[in-house]
Amino acid sequence: MDDSNATLMPVWRANLALLTREVGAATRLARMMTLSASYMKLIVSGERDFSEEFVRGVEAVTGLPEGWMDAARESGDVPRETREAIASETPRARFRGTAHPVRKAPVLRVEPIFGASAKRDDSAAPGASSPGLASPPTAETNRRLAGIRKIRDLAAQDVRKLERYLNMPPVETAALRSRIDDVIAYAEPDERVRADLEGRLEQIEKHRELLLRHVMRLHALLSRLGDD
The missing domain is CATH 1.10.287 (Helix Hairpins)
Structure with missing residues (x-):
């Protein structure tokens, strides 16, 4: 999960709880999203994180404008069409993605240690490895x-x-x-x-x-x- 998604996660979860506040709404939304009701309840309760793909899927399936989930909302902000779609369990689109967050690829940064010289010792023989440093990887x-x-x-x-x-x-x-x-x-x-x-x-x-x-x-x- 990238930093922007981590920042938006509490907002997304609060809005998801808002959409599923009515009794049975979480189960109905789960079926609309073709997910299991138990998995949806884990997401709403905060026991499972989810992906931005899932958030956009919720917007599409319930008829919400794209980006609606990215801002804090109140009960009166939920469009009538969205309430009706969830109440009648009538999806406005089909969700084919996954709710599981995609792991962010690790980024390796190599920085000099404070106080250490960034330059090689000119007296070192050409091609010689510096003490304590691993040799660069070979082509093989x-x-x-x-x-x-x-x-x-x-x-x-x-x-x-x-x-x-x-x-x-x-x-x-x-x-x-x-x-x-x-x-x-x-x-x-x-x-x-x-x-x-x-x-x-x-x-x-x-x-x-x-x-x-x-x-x-x-x-x-x-x-x-x-x-x-």
Whole structure:
């Protein structure tokens, strides 16, 4: 996350809480964004950070003007069309991105130590290495690092695709739960079967969230390989 996003994060989160203040609004917005309700609630509660891509997606899906989320808002600032879109769960656009923040690439800066001379000792022999300093990387080392980064980037892309898939499953748990509730209502199973059905649904959602966290951590670890 870059510095500008870090500065805007509290504003984005406050505005997101404003949009989802009504009971059930977080769940409706999650479905509009093709995310799980539990993941959206983690974002709103501050337990998960999110990307600017997600913020722009919220604006597009709810019909807000681009950049609306970047300024502190009050309840009266939410357009009627946006309230209606969330209330009726009618997205104005489709969100195909990811909510997970993209890790900022590290920037290596080499600065002289205070009090040290920036110039080499003229008495040193040409081509000789200064004591205590590492030798510059060779062409072979650079080629090897470039190869590692290329393979790493390909692997990271696949991990990101898996993350998007987990964020946008073919069947949302909320929709599945609704259908199973209908089956329970009509079939009227005994309490043991009912508890078993509900417990398995909870386990499915729990393990999907756990798998998503592992995938996000895997991507973060991959992104650092080959940068040293």
